[in-house]
Amino acid sequence: MVAYTIDITCQKIDITINNSHLLEAENMALVKININDKDEQIDVPEETHLLWAIREHLGLTGTKFSCGIGACGACTVHIDGVATRSCITPISAVTDGQKITTIEGLSSDNSHPLQEAWIEAQVPQCGYCQSGQIMHAAGLLNENSKPSKQEIVKHMSANLCRCGTYMRIAKAVEIAATSDEK
Amino acid sequence: MQSSTTPLKPDVSRREFLKTSGGVALMITGTGLMPLSSVTSNANAATATSQNAITAWVELLKDGSLTIYSPATEMGQGSMSALPIIFAEEMDADWDKVTVKFAPQQPEVYGRPLFRGVSQMTFGSTGVMSYFPLLRQAGAQARYILLASVAKHLSVDSSELTTSPNKVIHASTGREFDYGDIVSFLDVPNVIPTIPDDQLKNPEDFRLIGKNLPRVDIPQKVNGTAQFAIDVRLPNMLYGMVERGRVHGAKPTLKNESAITSMDGVVGVYRLEHGVAVLAETMGSVFPAKHKLDIEWSDSKPTGFNSADAFALYEKILDGNDVPENIDGVESSKVLIDDGDLETTKANAAKTYRIDYKNDYVYHAQQEPLNSVVQVSADLSSAEVWIGTQNGTGAQEDIAKALGIAASKVTIHQQYLGGGFGRRTLSDYGVEAALLAKEVAPRPVKLTWSREDDLHYGMYRPATLQRMEAYTDEAGNLTGFSHIVVGDGERLIADGTDIHGYNVPNHKAEMHIVPHGIRVKHWRAVGHGTNKFAIECMIDEIAADQNIDPVEYRKRLLEPRALATLEKVASMANWGETLPEGRAQGVAFLERSNTLSSGICEISFDKDSGKIKVHHFWSAHDAGIVIQPDSVLAQIEGGVVMGLSSALDEQITIVNGEVQQSNFNDYPIIRMHELPESIETEILKSSAPPAGLGESSTPLVACAIANAFFTLTGKHLRHLPFTPDRVKQALST
Numbered sequence: 001m002v003a004y005t006i007d008i009t010c011q012k013i014d015i016t017i018n019n020s021h022l023l024e025a026e027n028m029a030l031v032k033i034n035i036n037d038k039d040e041q042i043d044v045p046e047e048t049h050l051l052w053a054i055r056e057h058l059g060l061t062g063t064k065f066s067c068g069i070g071a072c073g074a075c076t077v078h079i080d081g082v083a084t085r086s087c088i089t090p091i092s093a094v095t096d097g098q099k100i101t102t103i104e105g106l107s108s109d110n111s112h113p114l115q116e117a118w119i120e121a122q123v124p125q126c127g128y129c130q131s132g133q134i135m136h137a138a139g140l141l142n143e144n145s146k147p148s149k150q151e152i153v154k155h156m157s158a159n160l161c162r163c164g165t166y167m168r169i170a171k172a173v174e175i176a177a178t179s180d181e182k
Numbered sequence: 183m184q185s186s187t188t189p190l191k192p193d194v195s196r197r198e199f200l201k202t203s204g205g206v207a208l209m210i211t212g213t214g215l216m217p218l219s220s221v222t223s224n225a226n227a228a229t230a231t232s233q234n235a236i237t238a239w240v241e242l243l244k245d246g247s248l249t250i251y252s253p254a255t256e257m258g259q260g261s262m263s264a265l266p267i268i269f270a271e272e273m274d275a276d277w278d279k280v281t282v283k284f285a286p287q288q289p290e291v292y293g294r295p296l297f298r299g300v301s302q303m304t305f306g307s308t309g310v311m312s313y314f315p316l317l318r319q320a321g322a323q324a325r326y327i328l329l330a331s332v333a334k335h336l337s338v339d340s341s342e343l344t345t346s347p348n349k350v351i352h353a354s355t356g357r358e359f360d361y362g363d364i365v366s367f368l369d370v371p372n373v374i375p376t377i378p379d380d381q382l383k384n385p386e387d388f389r390l391i392g393k394n395l396p397r398v399d400i401p402q403k404v405n406g407t408a409q410f411a412i413d414v415r416l417p418n419m420l421y422g423m424v425e426r427g428r429v430h431g432a433k434p435t436l437k438n439e440s441a442i443t444s445m446d447g448v449v450g451v452y453r454l455e456h457g458v459a460v461l462a463e464t465m466g467s468v469f470p471a472k473h474k475l476d477i478e479w480s481d482s483k484p485t486g487f488n489s490a491d492a493f494a495l496y497e498k499i500l501d502g503n504d505v506p507e508n509i510d511g512v513e514s515s516k517v518l519i520d521d522g523d524l525e526t527t528k529a530n531a532a533k534t535y536r537i538d539y540k541n542d543y544v545y546h547a548q549q550e551p552l553n554s555v556v557q558v559s560a561d562l563s564s565a566e567v568w569i570g571t572q573n574g575t576g577a578q579e580d581i582a583k584a585l586g587i588a589a590s591k592v593t594i595h596q597q598y599l600g601g602g603f604g605r606r607t608l609s610d611y612g613v614e615a616a617l618l619a620k621e622v623a624p625r626p627v628k629l630t631w632s633r634e635d636d637l638h639y640g641m642y643r644p645a646t647l648q649r650m651e652a653y654t655d656e657a658g659n660l661t662g663f664s665h666i667v668v669g670d671g672e673r674l675i676a677d678g679t680d681i682h683g684y685n686v687p688n689h690k691a692e693m694h695i696v697p698h699g700i701r702v703k704h705w706r707a708v709g710h711g712t713n714k715f716a717i718e719c720m721i722d723e724i725a726a727d728q729n730i731d732p733v734e735y736r737k738r739l740l741e742p743r744a745l746a747t748l749e750k751v752a753s754m755a756n757w758g759e760t761l762p763e764g765r766a767q768g769v770a771f772l773e774r775s776n777t778l779s780s781g782i783c784e785i786s787f788d789k790d791s792g793k794i795k796v797h798h799f800w801s802a803h804d805a806g807i808v809i810q811p812d813s814v815l816a817q818i819e820g821g822v823v824m825g826l827s828s829a830l831d832e833q834i835t836i837v838n839g840e841v842q843q844s845n846f847n848d849y850p851i852i853r854m855h856e857l858p859e860s861i862e863t864e865i866l867k868s869s870a871p872p873a874g875l876g877e878s879s880t881p882l883v884a885c886a887i888a889n890a891f892f893t894l895t896g897k898h899l900r901h902l903p904f905t906p907d908r909v910k911q912a913l914s915t
Binding site: 045053056057059060061062064065066067068069071074102106107108115118122123124125126127128134153156158159161162164165166167168169170 | 257396400415446812820856
């Protein structure tokens with residue numbers, strides 16, 4: 001059963017946030033989640049969004065709050081490897097068996113190919129959106145390890161960067177996607 | 183090298199204040215040396231040292247590692263790397279052994295002369311340009327102390343010694359001392375001289391400045407560990423949000439206090455002058471409580487104001503027979519520039535051009551919503567503040583005033599800024615948190631603005647009307663022009679009316695201030711974004727009327743350094759060559775923070791949708807000596823992207839005083855798929871002092887697009903932003 005699908009129609013792009021991998025919310029106050037390969041229990045109201053559980057209850061603050069409506073992608077995490085906007089995902093929609101990965105779980109030492117590429121291309125400016133950008137890019141590489149430039153641009157257009165680092169983001173995703181060819 | 187944002191810990195016992203001389207103080211600790219610059223008296227230095235353990239530029243440890251303090255804030259512009267690099271260059275430090283930390287808020291130690299005093303504020307692309315001489319001197323003095331210490335230790339003259347990175351070398355005996363080794367016999371001269379300019383490094387010998395060193399903050403920004411104020415979590419912390427008036431300045435009356443206070447997790451409801459605050463135990467409980475607030479709002483200044491109608495008022499001010507000062511709504515008028523003799527120029531003109539340009543309000547949209555964490559002590563006598571601010575000293579003063587305590591009792595813990603763009607020189611979001619923290623002291627309060635709060639209660643780049651009147655002689659030469667800008671925001675709209683870089687002998691700029699009660703603020707490049715738009719489009723319109731190519735026309739007017747940027751960009755863009763059908767190029771030039779910039783864009787547009795597509799953007803800049811070339815390219819690229827976004831789409835509209843947009847769904851920021859196919863940038867080699875570059879490219883974009891559109895269609899885009907509707911409207915004229 002699909003919990004919900006959200007279509008955010010911005011003036012400039014239709015973003016479909018696919019939440020079909022999430023199940024119908026159940027009433028619960030003590031939530032068990034697996035995050036970055038660790039089992040956690042948190043006591044939160046069931047309507048609490050995953051973002052706040054991650055940031056304020058678990059202290060994993062690399063995942064950012066920016067728009068709260070799923071339009072910018074700063075809050076992107078993975079649920080079972082799928083890039084998901086945690087600011088519009090109720091904690092109750094995440095089920096026991098599902099694995100959540102945040103930027104902190106990508107690697108502890110900047111050794112993930114995307115992190116290496118991000119440093120090589122000197123992508124971040126203010127850096128606030130970059131956890132979300134990297135997690136969104138990682139979601140792409142999970143689905144398609146060799147994306148074309150067009151596929152990168154299409155996919156990454158879902159995430160906003162006010163500093164305008166887009167050219168370097170695209171370059172870094174390309175670098176990461178070809179890192180095993182080096 | 184690495185970076186750290188750990189708050190500085192006082193450790194007074196290991197410090198000894200020694201002396202000052204010629205504006206320089208020096209402190210020695212058990213762990214190393216710390217020259218102090220900008221200290222004007224013993225008293226100031228003593229005050230400074232009593233406030234923080236480390237109040238100087240560098241700390242040197244016995245293992246040779248160094249900590250260099252960066253006086254500016256880091257919001258993506260790269261100052262946290264560029265400024266310490268300048269210091270390390272002159273100190274001849276090994277950059278790999280350098281850790282960078284934010285300096286505390288002590289303008290008397292870490293500020294640079296600006297305006298009427300010293301300031302640590304980060305604004306106007308002034309970081310590198312204003313700190314360059316100061317940090318070179320401070321670095322050279324640190325090196326001087328090391329050399330003098332080794333000279334005394336070896337009983338040789340300092341002139342026999344040289345340095346290589348982190349080493350002092352006595353060539354004739356082959357002896358070498360790592361900087362760390364010197365700590366044990368460091369001997370500080372009684373007088374630390376000002377190092378004369380000719381004894382500073384020859385720029386040709388720079389090994390850090392002008393090279394591409396990886397930015398120190400980037401490793402933390404790819405793994406989530408970079409700490410922004412919104413990431414600060416303290417034990418027993420409460421979460422706060424404020425509902426503010428959709429009409430700026432409106433006063434609230436809360437209708438359902440008991441319904442809110444009885445909600446799960448809610449700790450209290452507090453009335454602020456401009457809003458109602460809720461404090462709750464969790465972020466999950468503060469959001470619903472805020473949404474449930476039932477508030478009646480008073481009328482205020484913007485009530486009844488429609489941004490679309492502002493231009494009619496502005497036109498009335500300029501068209502009327504009455505003097506503007508007598509027209510209702512005009513607060514004041516001011517002549518900003520009056521060079522040459524415009525009256526005579528006008529009287530003698532072979533031709534007069536009169537053109538109006540307009541722009542709507544735009545929003546900063548920095549991606550980290552405003553927030554701060556404040557803890558007030560139980561006795562209400564002091565406060566600690568975690569905040570991302572462009573103006574730490576201002577935050578300290580404003581918060582102290584709000585709490586009724588001395589500024590020295592407010593400690594600012596500077597955090598990374600998730601974007602600034604001018605919004606964060608005012609710390610109203612710190613003051614709000616402080617007022618709430620006082621209510622629940624000593625519990626800390628994290629105050630978070632939602633995106634809607636940040637947008638609705640934003641401080642926008644003001645809407646303006648520019649009336650340009652230009653005069654040419656028989657040969658078509660521009661002999662002078664008048665520029666009158668009307669709008670709200672005083673300095674915000676005066677900025678950028680200058681014509682630095684151009685040689686136009688007669689030039690007058692005036693402004694009429696019309697307050698609407700809408701909150702307005704500096705927005706990247708401030709008035710340059712709008713005033714340069716008017717100037718640069720006017721030049722193209724004159725050139726076209728005179729049948730002269732716009733690049734050629736500007737060549738007649740530009741001073742040599744400015745001209746070099748134009749010639750460079752024309753060559754990069756192959757200006758003048760035949761383009762594919764439906765394409766055209768447009769050019770613009772401007773000066774911002776001493777950087778001279780020329781840009782060219784290539785556009786096409788879709789007749790049916792009215793959508794403009796920018797295919798390429800080229801720019802060339804003379805910014806003097808550049809510290810971090812790749813960081814500069816990043817600023818230019820990002821600035822172009824922000825320029826595109828604001829020129830094509832961004833628009834705040836106000837109806838009956840209420841801002842109509844709410845979030846990124848209806849205030850669209852440019853996305854990756856809308857980028858040009860290329861953004862190419864050249865930085866001209868220069869030995870001039872560094873200029874500011876962070877805002878240089880943004881204002882080029884709108885001018886270049888409008889000029890390209892004019893070339894392509896013969897139609898004018900004279901009102902920012904160039905939304906599809908406005909493009910279609912222009913085509914139908």
